[in-house]
Amino acid sequence: MSQDPTKRILILGGGFAGLDTALHLEKIFAKDKDVEITLVNKNNYFVYTPMLAEVVASSIDAKHTVSSLREFFNKVTFKELEVRSIDLTKRIVNCYHCNVCEIFNLEYDYLVIALGTVTSFHNTAGAEDNSFPLKNVYDAKILRSHVIDMFEHADLEKDPNERRHLLTFVVVGGGYTGVEVAAELNDYIHTSSRFYRNVHPDEVKVIIADHGPRIMREMSEGLADYAQNLLQARGMEIHLKTGVSSVLPNKVELDNGVTILTNTVIWAAGTSPHPVIKSLPCEKDKGGGIIVNEYLEVPDFPGVWALGDCAHIPDPKTGNPCPPTGQHAVREAKRVAYNIEATVKGGDKKPFQYTTQGMLAPLGHRSAVAEIKGFKFSGFFAWFLWRTIYLIKLPGWDRKIRVAIDWALDLFFPRDIVQLRVPTRSRQQEEHIGTEESYS
Numbered sequence: 001m002s003q004d005p006t007k008r009i010l011i012l013g014g015g016f017a018g019l020d021t022a023l024h025l026e027k028i029f030a031k032d033k034d035v036e037i038t039l040v041n042k043n044n045y046f047v048y049t050p051m052l053a054e055v056v057a058s059s060i061d062a063k064h065t066v067s068s069l070r071e072f073f074n075k076v077t078f079k080e081l082e083v084r085s086i087d088l089t090k091r092i093v094n095c096y097h098c099n100v101c102e103i104f105n106l107e108y109d110y111l112v113i114a115l116g117t118v119t120s121f122h123n124t125a126g127a128e129d130n131s132f133p134l135k136n137v138y139d140a141k142i143l144r145s146h147v148i149d150m151f152e153h154a155d156l157e158k159d160p161n162e163r164r165h166l167l168t169f170v171v172v173g174g175g176y177t178g179v180e181v182a183a184e185l186n187d188y189i190h191t192s193s194r195f196y197r198n199v200h201p202d203e204v205k206v207i208i209a210d211h212g213p214r215i216m217r218e219m220s221e222g223l224a225d226y227a228q229n230l231l232q233a234r235g236m237e238i239h240l241k242t243g244v245s246s247v248l249p250n251k252v253e254l255d256n257g258v259t260i261l262t263n264t265v266i267w268a269a270g271t272s273p274h275p276v277i278k279s280l281p282c283e284k285d286k287g288g289g290i291i292v293n294e295y296l297e298v299p300d301f302p303g304v305w306a307l308g309d310c311a312h313i314p315d316p317k318t319g320n321p322c323p324p325t326g327q328h329a330v331r332e333a334k335r336v337a338y339n340i341e342a343t344v345k346g347g348d349k350k351p352f353q354y355t356t357q358g359m360l361a362p363l364g365h366r367s368a369v370a371e372i373k374g375f376k377f378s379g380f381f382a383w384f385l386w387r388t389i390y391l392i393k394l395p396g397w398d399r400k401i402r403v404a405i406d407w408a409l410d411l412f413f414p415r416d417i418v419q420l421r422v423p424t425r426s427r428q429q430e431e432h433i434g435t436e437e438s439y440s
């Protein structure tokens, strides 16, 4: 601990978990001049991930799903830095902004780790190089641009088999993220194909491949079956109990021996811990998540908390880890902030406990499935619930209004098929550069 009476709280990550922790701490310590709170994130914005599938499908403008992290705070200091390493013993976080800047070594008294996860390709041959992840707004923009590009190519192609190849889109992973993106994409491409005179709607296909026995295992079986039947009735193919053996630039090979010719494989099949977390000397679960105690503290490292997708948080009711969702991350954030206050000011910490309130997943064509506090809904009403709840939860009034306008326009006008070419930097380069500054 520093000898200075000022207490330095450092939060790493400005996603659901980090941003909400900062917002709670800002309120808690609003009048405490001897408490400094710093939030570090590699981009200067927060991404509202539940709306990324709609960015791919052009029903929301990409910029409307992100909010500047600077606009949220009065007391908290925001720094646009990428974390490179954390020294839990010396209490120093090593960060950088870009290759021409100095290296920043940030000291802390209290540390909150909320760095989320990265896409895991499970060592599938070629997947990392040849598939499209969907973790952030940059991924969504690249994928949208690529899909439109496939249509433009197909429109010029005379061979119908080659057109089918170009217009086959494979989503790997049938969890809610995979289903959401597949459903939105299916809607988008079928409504947009009419603008391409040389493309026949029958030539367009969206396929989901999942190794499990059913899609959307996060939902109850009845709703998952409803979703599957609906998507199949709309022409989607769903391959269950099917893994992916390899992804090549022009095809994907499934482990049942089937080969699908496609230039578009969307990877929604899992995540792994952030590389910075892998090297920490604390205890981790088999997936690499930081194991925390009931107060969300990292054992053996006093003053260090971890939450959100990068943490393994035991659910006291089931003993299983809490699921990696935004709704859990924001509740964990509130508890972390409370426990930091108890630690700084002296008081009793409280254990984290939260039961999932519900799950909602849009299925395209103004339909969705929803399960809220045990009540199940499907179809238009569930879609209406999805839009209302997620619009309310979207941070910032300006963003809410912009998204509401996007949705209103979507009711009356065709989806946007303008392709503003997005530089398709490889993800490794993007990781290295760390910011997403170069798209329009």
Ligand SMILES: Cc1cc2nc3c(=O)[nH]c(=O)nc-3n(C[C@H](O)[C@H](O)[C@H](O)COP(=O)(O)OP(=O)(O)OC[C@H]3O[C@@H](n4cnc5c(N)ncnc54)[C@H](O)[C@@H]3O)c2cc1C
Binding pocket: 012, 013, 014, 015, 016, 017, 018, 040, 041, 042, 043, 045, 046, 047, 049, 050, 051, 052, 053, 081, 082, 083, 084, 114, 115, 116, 117, 134, 135, 136, 177, 274, 276, 307, 308, 309, 310, 324, 325, 326, 327, 328, 329, 360
């Ligand atoms: C497409 C999609 C749809 C989803 N839909 C839903 C949904 O409908 N409902 C729901 O509850 N959940 C949903 N989720 C899950 C939800 O987004 C996550 O559970 C949630 O984002 C976890 O919050 P987090 O703060 O732990 O991680 P994140 O939100 O991922 O935040 C991590 C932050 O750390 C930053 N960061 C990463 N590395 C560094 C570094 N080295 N240095 C500095 N900063 C760094 C990132 O830029 C990011 O801002 C969805 C996820 C995706 C990808």
